[in-house]
Amino acid sequence: MGSESPGTLDAIELSLLSRYLAHTSRTIPFDDLDLYALSVGIPNLAFNSKPVMSSLIALAAACKSHDVVNTAQSPLAGQTIMEVQRLLELAENHHRASLQYIQEAVSNSIWYDNVLANAALMVLYASASHSIRVRLAAIARRSGKELPNNVLPQHSQWITFTRAAHTASSAVLSGLLNADMNRNATTSPTVYKSPNPTSAILTPQNGPSEDTKRLFIPLVTSTYGRALESLRRKVESVADSSKSQEGPGLHNLDLDACLNTLPTLEKCAFSALSGECSDEEPNLSNDTPIVSGEYSRVSSWVANYMLSVTSMTAPKALRRTIMSFLNEAPAEYLNLVQSVLDSSSVVAYTGDWVARGSPKGEMQPLDTTHLLAMDIFAHWLVLVMLLDGVWWIGGIGRWELGQIVSLMKTQELPNQPADTKETWWPESMYLVNMELMPET
Incomplete structure (x- = not known):
């Protein structure tokens, strides 16, 4: 199943492995299970699996790129950009090799540890790579400088890889959960026993920076309920109007996808802003049920780590609650969003949206369904802005929302009178966030 040894690593790869x-x-890590999986379990898999090692090195290279920019006297100095370029190119090469492996192996593996571990690393890498590109692009936009094309944000690839990794692992995990529930009906539950209990004091990067926690979260919390009610009325009104025009028995599948996404967004927002998520490291006692490797083709720690990070068990970390939207939203809906993101290119450093092949400043009008899809996505991105304290997410929420705000200014939003004095909620949250926490 492609579990061959990674072979000889060169000096740069060894340095990244050490890092x-x-x-x-x-x-x-957010808890002890994370810590064991990432610092012990996955590295040991990588020593016997070339694809897992490739994903590990790709993530380490993305992490180093963040640190290079953070410690540079000038983030856009030529030497800094060249170093980041080299790191991102190396990371992409390793990532592509790993991606090819997971696509080939997921359907015929008899032992899934490598597939699932690979998927977890791919999600982290996709976000970390996009995050550093977003940060450099934001800095370059403010300073009026240009960046090499291979350093710029790559549109919706971060969504694609996040969703692909989830899809690759969800079938395996669902099977494990079903088998475990059937088994536990007649046997006592297996419990989590930390393979390497640690007393190390972790500092979980759960989500918000201190400024976001103090200044921005209270504002979002006090306004999101009314914003989501308004969004629901808008989507339902358009759907009702469409159905009346199409006649009985006919359905607009894209509109249905938007309607079916609303409960996912509402659940995500409620969980994130109602205090259900914890800022503290959870207490993983020996009473925590897990799936046992004795009954499956997945090691216990792999199964439990993946059930946690994919939110198939109740997520506690704010970052997992919010990002679970990408895993739980209907695929048809995400296809709508990505079709817009990938059919339009951002003119770096200005934030203007330009349709491919059209003159700067001109944007082809979107149909009502695509506008609704982007409206829903923009509301979710407000939640992603709460995760600015996580290094591998950082400014993704604000950057992506800024691009959508620019896009929407070129469009006529459905069911919104032109003379309305009410500011679109995602735009108002974006502007307030920029005012409260200027980009550095």
Whole structure:
């Protein structure tokens, strides 16, 4: 199943492996299970699996790119950009090799540890790579400088890889959950026993920076309920109007996808803003049920780690609650969003949207369904802005929302009178966020 040894690593790869073990694997965990999986379990898999090692090195390279920019006297100095370019190119090469493996192996594996571990690393890498590109693009836009094309944000690829990794692992995990529930009907439950209990004091990067926690979250919390009610009325009104025009028995599948996404967004927002998520490291006692490797083709720690990070068990970390939207939203809906993101290109450093092949400043009008899809996505991105304290997410929420705000200014929003004095909620949250926490 492609579990061959990674072979000889060169000096740069060895350096990145060392960095992952000493640094990267300890900046991501939220709890002891995370810490074991990332710092012990996955590295041991990688030593016997070339694809897992490739994903590990790709994530370490993205992490180093963040640190290079953070410590540089000038983030856009030529030497800094060249170093980041080299790191991102190396990371992409390793990521592509790993992606090819997971696509080939997921359907015929008899032992899924490598597939699932690979998927988890791919999600982290996709976000980390996009995050550093977004940060550099934001800095370049403010300073009026240009960046090499291979350093710029790559549109919706971060969504594609996040969803692909989830799809690749969800079938395996669902099977494990079903088997475990059937087994536990007649046997006592297996419990989590930390393979390597640690007393290390972790600093979980759960989500918001201190300024966001103090200044921005209270504002979002006090306004999101009314905003989501308004969004629901808008989507339902358009759907009702469409059905009346199409006649009985006919359905606009894209509009149905938008309607079916609303409960996912509402659940995500409620969980994120109602206090259900914890800022503190959870207490993983020996009473926590898990799936046992004895009954499956997945090791216990792999199964439980993946059930947690994919939110198939109730997520506690704010970052997992919010990002679970990408896993739980209907695929048809995400296809609508990505078709817009990928059919339009951002003119870096200005934030203007330009349709491919059209003159600067001209944007082809979107149909009502695509506008509704982007409206829903923009509301979710307000939640993603709450995760600015997580290094591998950082400014993704604000950057992506800024692009959509620019896009929507060129469009006529459905069911919104032109003379209305009410500001579109995602835009108002974006402007307030920029005012409260200027980009550095």
